[in-house]
Amino acid sequence: MDTIASLFSFITTPVSWIIVQFHKVYGALFGDDSGWAWGLSIVSLVVLIRICLIPLFVKQIKSTRNMQVLQPKMKAIQERYKNDKQRQSEEMMKLYKETGTNPLSSCLPILAQSPFFFALYHVLSSIASGKKIGAINQDLLDSARQAHIFGAPLAAKFTDSVEKVTSLDASLTDVRIVTAIMIVLMSASQFFTQRQLMTKNVDLTVKTPYMQQQKMLMYIFPVIFAVMGINFPVGVLVYWLTTNVWTMGQQMYVINQNPTPGSKAQDAYLQRVLKSVTSHGEVRGRTRRKMVKAIVAKGSDRNDIERKFITGLGKLGLAAQEDGTVAKSETAAADAEGSQAHKRQQPKRQTKAKRQTAGHATAGAKGTESEAAGSKTSLEKQDAPQDSKPKSAGKPASGSSRQAKSGQRKGPQRPKHPSKK
Template sequence: MDKKTLLWVIAFSASLFAVNLYFDYRNQESRELWIKQHQAEINKKIELTKEEISLDKPAGTLNTSLLYEDDALQKPLFKSVSSKGSFLVFREKDARLPEKAFVKIEGKTVPLSLKNNALGEGQLGLYSRDENPLLKIGNLPDFGRYNILFVFPKNKGEDFSTTSASIIDGKLEFPLAKLKNYAASVEKLEALKKDGIPFELLDKPGIALIQVNGSYLPLGLLAAGKEHLQLFKNDPKIDTLIEKVKEKVALTDEEGEKFFVLENKTLQLVFSNRGGSVAEINLPFESESNQESVVKITEFDKEMVSDHPYNARFPAHAFFTPGEKSEGPFVEKEANQIGGYYPLIRRDLIEAGKRKSLQVPPQFYSCNFVSEFPELSTQIYKATYFDKEKIVFEASDGRRRVVKTYTLNESSAPYCFDLQIKIEGEAKGIWLTSGVPEAELISGAPAPALKYRMTKAGTPEVNKIDLPTETSTFSHVNPDWISNSNAFFGIIMDPLTEVDPGFRVSYVDGTIVPSRLVEIGEEFERFKAKDLPGYQTYLPLNSKGGTMNFRFFAGPYSTPILKAVDLAYSDPTTGYNPDYISCQAYHGWFAFISEPFAKFLFFLMNIFYNLTGSWGLSIILLTVALRVMLYPLNAWSTNSMMKMQEIGPKVQAIQQKYKNDQKKAQIEIMNLYRESGANPLSGCLPLLIQMPFLIGMFDLLKSSFQLRGASFIPGWIDNLTSPDVLFSWKTPLPLIGNEFHLLPIILGVIMFIQPRIASPLPKDPALWTEQQRQQRAMSSMMAVLFTWMFYNFPSGLNIYWISSMLLGMVQQWWMTRKKNKSDLVVVDSGSKKKTK
C-alpha cells in the first residue's frame, strides 16, 4: 500500500466521521429545543378555571353512621361520617359525649372508644375502631395534585355536608360555586380572590378526606379562621398514608392487590387490578415442548433459581385464572412455578431475612395510566370478563369511566398483545406507560436504549433518544411507535388509532424500581441498585376520550422474530408495515463504521451457523474468512515488516554514522526505506485493519439476540454475549470481581508473545536500538492494557480477537518460511553460476 492510498483511506474515514458527527449534532440540537419548549410550557403558572376545578358528585365510599350509647343499639346519640373504619364526630354545644359509643359495621356491633378524648363543644374529632387520642397535626405535601373531599357538620349535629376541592402543589383550591353553603353570607363571596380562599369565611370547621382508589381516607382538619389545612399525624395508618402520598404512592385498598394471568407460547402477562395494568411480562424459555420461544436461559437465571427461589416465581404472587364462566368467579392459584421464565419488566423483590422487600409502585407497571393526579395509577379496577384469550377491566370515578380490554391468543404474532381503551369522560393529560425493562449486562454494564420511529414527508426514520436524567417530554413529535429496550429485549408501544401528539421518557431510580440483579451476590453488593437505573416511556391518550387501540410488542429484539411480526401485520393492499425491525438501527459516532461491518459479519456468521450449528464455531470460521479476504493487505504488511527487520542493521549503521546530525540521519533512513520498499508504519497497519471489524463485532454482540445464551464450551463458555467463567468465588476482589475469566488472560499472553515471534531481537539487550526498546515496551504495555480492557468483554469478542491473532501468527510464520526458502533458492542458483 503506497502513501497515496493510505492517505486516501484516512481522509475518507475522517470525512465519514465528520459527516456523522455533524448530523448527530443537528439531532442533538433538535432534541434540546424540544426539551426547552416543553420546559417552558410546564413552567407556566397553572390557571384553574371554574370548569376545571368544579367536580360532579364525589366518587368513592363515604357512609353516614349512627352512634349509640349502648351495645344494644337502643339509645342513638348522633350521626357521624365514616370512611375506611375511621369516624368523624362533631360535638354540638351541651351535647353529651360518653366514654364509649357503639356503631354497627357490616352487621356487627363494634365499640368505639371515646375515652381520654377531650373533645370540646363545637369541635370535630376523628376516631378509629381502636383506642386513639385526638389526632395531631402535620405539614401539607408540597407537590402533586389530589382530589379532596371536605366534610362539614350541619347544625345540631344531625348530618354532614360535603364539598369537593383539590390540592395542587401544596395549594388548596375550592370550586367557588361550592362555597355558597359554607360562607357566612353570599355578599362575602365577592371578597374571594383568585389566588386563594380566606378560610375564615367558613362558619364550621371541616375535615379533609383524600381520594384513594375510589374511596376516601382521613387526611386533615380545616379549622375556622385558619388558612392552611392541618394534617393528622399520630395514627399509624394515616402516617403511612401521608408518607406514601409524599412518595406519590397511595395506600392499598382493603381487598388488597389482585393478579390475573393470560398466557400463550411466547408471553405470560400478569395483570393487576391496580390501574388495570400489566404488573409482569414474563417470557418462557426455549424448550423441547416450546419451540416457539427463542429465549435461552443464562447464568443469572440459573443463579436466581438456585440461590433466590423466592424471586424466581412466575408469577411472583398468588393469581387468578379464568373460571367456568367468563364473568366469574375466577380460580385462585398459588405462585408455585419456580424458574422457566425471563422477567422482561422489573417486578417486586421479595426478600428473606433482614433485607426489606420492595414493591414496584403501580405507576411503573406497563399499560397503566399516569397524570398529574397520582391516585390515577393506583385506582382499583374490576375484572368484568376473563377467559383464556381476553380480560376486561372496568373502573369509574367522578371524572371518567374506563374500560381496558387486553387480548392475547395463540394466533397472535409472537410476543405481541393488543390493548383497547375506552374512556367516557375526562381524558386530558393522561399517559400510557411502557413499564421498566429489566437490566441486561453488556461488558459488565447495562445497555438501555430508547428509540422512536416517525414519518417525515412519507419517509420513515428511526431516532435514538438520549437517556434522560429526569423526565423529558417531546411534545412536537408524532411517533409511529416508541421503543424501550435493554439491548436484547424491549417493549414497543404502537398506537393504532389517533392519540395526542408527543411522547415522554423518564429516568427511574434503581433504588425505587430495582433490578433483580441486586440479588446476585447481594452480601457483597456485587450489583448496586443505584448503578442499575431504569427508563420508562409514555404515550399520550386522545384527550377527547373515546376508543383507542394499541399494539404492544414485548419480547426479544431478534431479527427473525421482528421480521415475522412485521410480516404478520403488513398489509400489501395499503403498503402498511409496522417496521419493528428498524428498532435494531445503529446509532452513535461510529455508526457509519459499525453498522455496515456488523451487518456484513452477521451475514457471514449466519452462513457458518447453518453449516455448523454452533455460534462459537461460526465466530472462528468468520475470523478465518476475514483473514482470507484480507490476505493481500495482511501479506503486504507482513512483507513490509520483514523488510524492516532486514534493513534493521543498516538503520543502526546510519544512526551510528550520523549520531551528531539527527536531521541527516532521518533523511538517510527515509531514503533507505524508499529504496528497500519498507514502511515503518507496517506494524500498526494490521491493528488498524482489524479495528472496523472489532467495532462491528462489538456492536454485533450487543445487538444480536441469537448469541445471547448461546453456549460454546458448556461449563466454561456458556454465553457468548457475557464473559467466560472458568470458576468463581464468593468474596469479590478489586478489578476482577468474584469470577475468573480465562479468555482475556489467553488473549494477553498471545499479544505478549506475538511481537517476539514476529520481530525477534538479539538475545543480548545491549545490542537493541532505542527504537527497538520502545517497541518492545509498547508491545508489553498493549498486552496488559488489552487484558484489562477485554476482561469483562463478551466471550464471543474474546474468541474473535484470539482467533484473529493466532491466524495472523500462522500467516506470518508461513510467509517467513516461504521467504526463507526463496532466499535459499536464490543463493544456491547464484553459487552454481559462480562455479560455472
C-alpha cells in the first residue's frame, strides 16, 4: 500500500491542505480536538470532490445508456465474427466511433476519485504513525490523534492490535463496533445503489449478457468493499461511506428526472407528467418538455411506455408538439377513442367446473337433436307411399339373397368335377 500511496503523493499535500481549511471552520464550532470537526472535514472533502466530478458523472450516465442500447448490435458482431477476434475488435471500435460511445466513460468517476482516496489513506496512516505529512504540522497531528468518532480514533482500523489502539487512547471493542457498523452501512449503500439501477432504470426490452454482468456486480461489489473495509482507517470509512451515500442520492435524482427509455422509471415519470398535464393543461418544466420533445421526435420508433403516454394525452384531447408542449386536438381524441374501441378483448378464462357443466349441456343438446332427427326420419318412412309396380321377374328379390345358404355363391354355379359326383 505504501508503494501505491507514493504514486499519489503529488496530491497528498492538496488533500491535507483542504482538510486543514475545513477543520478551521468546524473547529471553531465543535472544538479543535473534536472528532466531529475532523470527521466533518473529511465529509466536506468528499462533497467538494463529488461536485467537481459531476460532469464526469453525466458522461458516465450517457455512456451506460449507450452501452445498453448497443448490446444487441455488439452481440450480433460477436456472433458474426466469433472465429476472427481481430475483425471482431475492429467492428466493435467502428461501432463505438459511429455512436460516440466510450466504454471507459462508466469508470471515469471511480478512476478520478482514486488519487484522492489513496492520498487521504496515506494522510490518515501518517496520523496513526505520528508522522507529519503535507499541510498537517505537529499541532494538527496531535489534535487529529485525539479526535474520536463514537469512541473510535480516525486513524484506527478493525484489524489493529490492542497495543496500537491503546496508544490512540481507545478500546479495541469500541473500534471494532464502530468500524463494523460503518462497513455494513458502506456495503449496504453500495448494494442499494446498484439494485435501484437494475430494477428501476434499465430498459426491460433489452435482454443481453451485459444485464447479467450488472446483476453479478450488484452482489460482488458489496462483498469486495466489506473485505477491504476491515483494512481501512475510520477516517477512510467515513470518506467511502459519504461518497456511497452521495452516489445513491445522485442516482435517485437521475432516475426520477431523466430515466432510461423503456424502464420502469420512465413509466413512473411519464405518469407523473400526464397527471400534471391533466391538472394544469400544459407540460411544466424544461426537463419535462425536453422529454416530451424527444418522444415526439421518435415517431414510430417509440416504445410501449411512450405510446401509452401519447394515447393518454389523446384521451385528454391533447396532442404532443415538436417543441415539447401540448395543444388541443380533436383528431388525437378520436384516434384514442378508436384505438380503445378496436382493442382486442380477451375472453375470461372459465373455471374447470363451469367448463365441464357447459360440456355436459352441449352433449345433452346434441343427443336431443339426434333423437329428434331419428324420429323425424322414421315418421317420413311411415308416411311414404308404397310402390305399386311389380318387381321385375328377372331380378332376384333382396330377401332371397339373404335367404341363400351361407357359403353358397350367388349367380350361376360351376359344374362339379366328375370325380366328385
